Amino acid sequence: MAVNTAARGTSAGVDPSGPNKPTPRRYLAPLLLPAVILLALLSIYPFVWLIYMSFNAVGLAPGAPNEFVGFDNWSRMFSDSQYWESWGILAKYSVVSMVLEVGLGTLLAILLNRSKHEKLLITILLMPMMMAPVVAGLLWQYLYNGTFGWYFWILRSLGLLDEGTILGSSDIALWAIVAVDVWEWTPLVALIVLSGLKLVPQDQMEASWMDGAGPVRSFFQVALPAIKGSLMIAILLRFMDNIRIIDHFIALTGGGPANSTKILPLYLYEQSFSFFELGYGASIALTLLLVTILFGKLVVNRFEEREENPAKKDEELV
Amino acid sequence: MAALTFNNVWKRYDQVEAVKNLNLDIRDGEFLCLLGPSGCGKSSSLRMIAGLEFISEGEISLGGQRINELEPRHRDIAMVFESYALYPQKTVYDNMANPLRLRKMSKDEIDRRVKETAAILEIERLLGRRPSQLSGGQKQRVAIGRCLVREPKAFLFDEPIAHLDAKLRARMRGELKHIQKTLGTTTVYVTHDQLEGMSMADRIAIMRDGVLQQVATPHEIFNRPANVWVATFIGDPPMNVLNAEVQTADGGLVARAPEYTIAIPDRQAAALSNARLTDGKVQIGIRPEALRLSQTPDAAHPIAGRIYAVQPLGDVEIVDVRVGDERILVKTELGTIQNEDIDVPVFMGYKPEKLYFFDAVTGEAVYE
Known part of the structure; x- marks a missing residue:
């Protein structure tokens, strides 16, 4: 039924009397419906289920009943010191890598824009981005390795690392992972900013x-x-990516040493799939989602403010 | 204020030579118009003065000082762009104040100058608006205002009124000329519109394919063009150019074409016999308004042709006449000819002193 109406709507859209005529309002709902249904199945249903889980002790065996526990998961979360610590590490990680990526990416874009070999350089710069994050993580693990790693060797030779290994020191492990992220994603920011620079009048x-x-x-x-x-788009993309990152951390440190790189997504993963506290994991996931949405909304609002410049035209004076 | 000098200036873009060995003196306080079709090198020349293009070879000096190596911001030259180039996020006031703020001028002084300039340009009530809230003509005034506040050594205009409608353009020509004469600032004005050049400039420099063709007052450019190209570029409708051969007849010289013979006036005959024309080929130039038209053949109208088309323009009309393989435009008063049908025979007369002669090969004009 919906498909039928949609088909008719389409033929009305290419009506020879006016190819650019907007689709009549009454067709909008049926035309959008298939996509909306698909989206609902793929994202709204899991979202609602996640909320339900956060109020239950989820049964693990197939068919095992869920036990309603009220706000237990939530109150536990607010008094969980590791939860807050993980937030802290995540904030440090995502803010620092975002600032570095946007800053360096902008600089890189300016240089690219002036270069005569722009196309070639872009191709080279794209390479890190083509790599799966886990693969990038493993690659860097070799570079950081305390026996044969390049960077380890360089830092030791320069006398910057007196003892221990890079990923084994709780002071610098997090920054080592920041470096991986910056390496992998600065080129993306550079590309986005470069496209903006092309529009500079x-x-x-x-x-x-x-x-x-x-x-x-x-x-x-x-x-x-x-x-x-x-820049706004780059910030939004990098922030949303960084706040849910897990690949590099699993490949490089697994949260150690001494929980110094246990960012929130990793803690959430641990709770849900190592300790099978699925209800508790759901509560953590929801807070993560909430922060992502709030930040995204903030950035988009700023962006729209800028776009909607008042363009009220008074009577013309010549 | 200062004089501007081009000394053997070249501009090359890879393989293309945009400006070829330009020598030009622009006097202090002069309004000079760089005129030519698109791609003739006039904009490149202007941008070299501004410092927005490197000078490939030669020297440009301002007030006797070489400026080749100076960055644009250190040249003390202001420029109005074809697109106005206003900062969209700034108000009109801030747009105009920008060059003064960059010079670290005091707030009071900036305020005084911006308001003074706004008053001259009659844009005081626009000061709080943004460029997106302005019409084309208003934007253009603000762009000029941004230059005026600075009191620079020279103004550069790059087709500043090309995007305005015809009526506004006519008005702005007068305004710009008035402002320039009031301030007396050396001004270089680039345009492809001969009307702008003729009506505003003290002198016009005509360029073609990177080569300067002629520098002269508008009057001289119109009445004594240096070559056939300048002659046909200036004037609307353009000058008629007829191909003929110079021959001796009755003790004088005549220019002969299959359809007509034109006696060459004595004062030009001497020059023509001295000028070594290749194969005796000559081009005869005559402006459409210098031709008379008649529908009856007589001694005063010796060139016969047939009407190709008639374009009435209010009080005058332009009659397009076919003579052999050539076409001749005649600008005449309305009602000179009664029968305007196609292929009706007409006869044209001319005053010998209104004729121009050009070497058919080099295109150079031959004067007495």
Whole structure:
């Protein structure tokens, strides 16, 4: 039934009387319905189930009953010191890697934009991104290895690492993983920002030079406002990615040493699939989701504010 | 304020030579128009003055000082761009204040100058708006205002009114000329529109394919074009150019074509016999408004042709006449000819002193 209506809606859309005519409102619902149903099955149902789980002690054996426990999982979470510590590590990790990625990526994009070999360099830069994160993690484990790792050897030779190994020191293990993430994802940020830089109006750039601005000043005055949108997208993407990251941590440290790299997703994974506390894991997952949504909303709102510049035109004076 | 000098200036982009050995003196306080079709090198020349393009060879000096190596911001030159290039996120006030703020001027001084300039341009009530809230003409004024506040050594205009509608363009021509004359700042104005050049400039520099063709006052450019290209580029409708051969007849010189023979006036005959024309080939130039039209053949109208088309333009009309393989435009008062049908025979007359002669090979004009 829905399909039938949708088909008719489509033929109305290509009506020869007006190819650009917007689809009539009454067709919108039936046209969207298939996609909405699919989305509901794939994401809304698990989401609702997750909320249900967070109020239960979930039975593990097939057919085993779930026991309703009220707010037990939630109250346990708020008094769980490791939960809060994991949040702290995650915040440190995601903020630092995001700042580094966006900062370095922007710098890289500026350099790429000026380079004569832009296309070749982009191809090379894309390589880390093509790698599965787990593979990247394993690769870096070799580089960090305390027996034959390159970086280990370099740090030791330079006298920067006196004792222990890179991933074995609770002071620097987290930053070593930040380095992996920065290595893998800075190129993506660079690409996004580069696409923004292509839209920087050259005439405004030149006008600002003529006005007397130097290169740094003209960047902030003309280029930055023009690439703001791209930067927002890069920040959003990297933040949402970083806050749910787990691959690098599993491959490199598994949360150690001494829980110093146990970020929240890893703690959640541990609770759910090592200790099979599925109900407790669900509560943690929901808080993670909530923070992601809030941050995403914040960024998108900022973005929309910028786009909706008041363009009210008064009567024209010539 | 300062004079601007091009000294053997070249601009090359890889294989393309955009400006070829340009020598040009722009006097202090002068309004000079760089005129030419697109791709003639006029914009490249302007951008070299601004410092937005490197000078491949030669020297540009401003006020007697070489500026080749100076960055744009250190040249003390202001420029109005074809696209206006206003900063979209800044208000009109901030757009105009920007060059002053970059010069670390005091707040009061900035405020005074911006308001003063806004008053000159009649944009005071727009100061709080953003560029997206302005019409094309308003944006253009703000862009000019951003240059005026600085009191720079020179103004550069790159087709500043090309995107305005015809009516507004006509008005802005007058405004720009008035502002330039009031301030007396050396100004270089790039345009492809001969009307802008003719109506505003003190002198016009005409360029073609990177080569400077002629620098002269608008009056001189129109009345004594240096070559056939300049002659046909300036004037609307363009000058008619007829191909003929110079021959001796009755003790004087005539220019002969299959359909007509034109006696060459004595004062030009001497020059023409001295100028070594290749194979005696000459091009005769005559402006459409210098031709008379009649529908009856007589001695005063010796060139016979047939009507190809008639374009009435209010009080005048342009008659397109076919003579042999050539077409000649005649600008004449409405009602000069009664029968305007196609292929009706017409006869054209001319005043000998209104004729131009060009070497058919080099295109150079031959004057007495």
